[in-house]
Amino acid sequence: MTANPASPPPAAATGRPWTCPFCPLCCDGFSLAAAPRPTLIGSDCGRAAAALSHFGAAPASATARVDGRAVDHRSAVAAAAAILGASAQPLFAGLATDVAGMRALYRLANGCGAILDHANGDALMVSTRALQDRGVFYTTLAEIRNRADLVVCLGTNATDHYPEFFRRTAPAADAPARHVVFVGACMAASVPGLEACTTEEIGFAGDVFDTVALIAARLAGRRTAASDPALDALIVRMQAARYTVVVWESSSLPAQGALVAEAIQRIVNTLNRTTRAAAFCLGGGDGGYTANQVMTWLSGLPLRTGVHMRGLVHEPQRYATARLLAQRAVDALLWVSAFSPELAPPDTGLPLVVLGHPGLEEAAARANSVFIPVSTPGIGSAGHLFRADGGVVLPLVPIYADTLPGVAEVAADIAANIAAARAEGGAR
Template sequence: MSTSSASFPPVDRPWISPWTALLDADQRLARAADGTLALAADTPAPCPVTAAALALRAARRDAPRGPTLDGQPLDAATAHATAARWLAQARQPLIAGLAADVDGQRALFRLAAACGAVSDPVGGAAWAEALMALQDRGQFTTTLSEVRERADLLLFLGSTPEARLPSFLRRAGLDGAPSRAAHAGSACPVPAGRKLRVLGAPTGEALAALGATALGATALEGADLGELDLFDALAQLNALAAGRVARDATPALQALAAELQAAQYAVLVYEPSKLPAQGGLLIEAVQRLVGTLNAKGRAASLPLSGHHGLATAHYAHTWLSGLPLRTRVGPLGLEHEPRRHDASRLIATGGADLLLWVAAFGNEPAAPAAAGLPRIALVPPGAPVPEGTGPLLVIPVGTPGLDHAGHLFRSEGTTVLHLPAGDPSELPPVGTVVAAVAEAMAGASAPSSPHAAKAPA
């Protein structure tokens, strides 16, 4: 880790954290005496997710910073050539994780097209459910700024977001600060009594602690809403909102339906990754409810996802291929199979014979176990790599927004931000490494089997 103060921005300069899907732009860095980084004491709203990621980075500061093959060091050029040979030899490579910035995603797509790989991101299962719901029914979504300026009722479905998105309540205008609309004297200011409701989950501590704020936000009392089954509750809400009879609806659910109908702007908030199995059916029910409410009033949904570069991977791969993730560039052209191209399924059924794991942020969930497959890991120094018994090539990479500058999409997909390097280092970006591997693969002649590669070529 670089310890030169000259490479570190002043602590009074805002820094954008790459570790949350909302890309919090009000964080500040400080350097300890041992050269490690942490959030500065004067950070106005310190993000616990960012603090934990910085602590992980500090704990791994002594990890090797150069490529290794089965634990043995090798130079970068040899590592790139080895990765190229393995990819060229593989019959069906799998690129998983995809946790990188825009430049990294562009390079990964070109590499996948060159070797016929399947691409599946971190959180791909929940993302695929949401995409299939979009394909089947469509969706009506909103943005953080609209929530902050307009919404008078927020309904959280299945979870509350403070664990993974600690800044959401503040960014959504639930901290009591006046909205821009109020400052500007808008004809549609935020109502004085903004209501918060939770359905199908316990009310989170941060949400419950809001109580009555300067905006008059109140959380619905009673455990019957939190304990309701989401599938049943949304079906009953849809019936009640459409004016039909729902005999099994509890009084609290009937009251919630009346509040949704009376709201000036209701927003239904959910995290696809927190929904139960077959979450796509719930998302379709949410969109059906939004459509019904919009017939006489105004409503929208706000899906909260995109962690670990997932939103960036989705948008980059979609604009480059015309199809979403879990698409393969094969002999028949583009093959989009959101269920068949699940990374864990491909590995478990023998559908992939090489795993390229890309996780540039260092705090991603564990990679799928790769059994006896050859594994290539592009991760920060000391970060976890896929488990397995096959050969393992590790090429350390930098984290966008910290080791190098980069661009990332925010959760709702309407905003892409440039993240300056918070602590520039010699670690290469994912895009640089992948481009070097692709160049080596293009120039390779007769690839050798990766299963036999136990030492540098």
């Protein structure tokens, strides 16, 4: 992988082209000034600014710790291997890492029989389970940019959590005129990318479940008892639109959100019988889509799968991190959080290994814990992340040469250590 961390950054006003790893939109059209501290240029994205505040202009100095005591990397790896090697049922969670990190973690999971879930596993399973049960018809950023004449934001204004969404999908010069409807959500005060669009806000007819059910039923030509003039008008708009995009956010739905995702799929499928439509799910942050993609291609099954003696077991409900910890169904936790110190491990008394941002040091400072600081892809090391629309993978380039190893390297070290210990045990 090539990077050029040695050369000094140009004038702060221009910065260097940069790809942001801190949200699944993976914005690659802005620049980054590296000094005096990393600052995004050309975007006011609060999410990027908050994430960048955890990095300085130069690599952080950080030390691995075992039970809170500073140790060298080798000792930390050996301690992590001892915890995972001794565990009858370890859980790998967080999984905020890049493609290379997940590749190595899956190999490690095979070495110690782990269950794998992501920090945003609940939201991830909303879209995954709806896909497994009904399927999906989705679209991507460039398609929205060129084609969408109607964008329906269902229960989300998109901007709160994905500040650059509308700019990334802003209509191309020769794209059709666009109308944006926020259903059950308030448009943000200032939204870059919506300048050329007409907008409208309407309320839910009841709650989000009622609303999608009503839209789906009416589009399918069923009579419904309830009527809502604003929704009726929206339905007419959808039927007349050439390309409707239904935008939703998997982490903003209430419990049983997969039902909403299924209803959106019905809405899109019905529209596609006469005109064109597609869905766009905002989600997959903290490397969530990346972890799910890599897990699926290597193993054949998505996250919330365990590598067990009896084979692979996929349990989208039972293998939720919170549930496994609450039921003490696991006896060790490996927490991976390479992007942010804010994604901290859940509170647990189990033996704990954290591969994390240097700022997570305090999260694994107790007895029976190991902390190994890791490099952040896109800041201290190269890497690859999947974008929210699924198929686009963005290469990440570091802004400085890190002193810390990547998740892939550490996971491979731990796996080698476990294998060596087993071989030695076997030889005796």
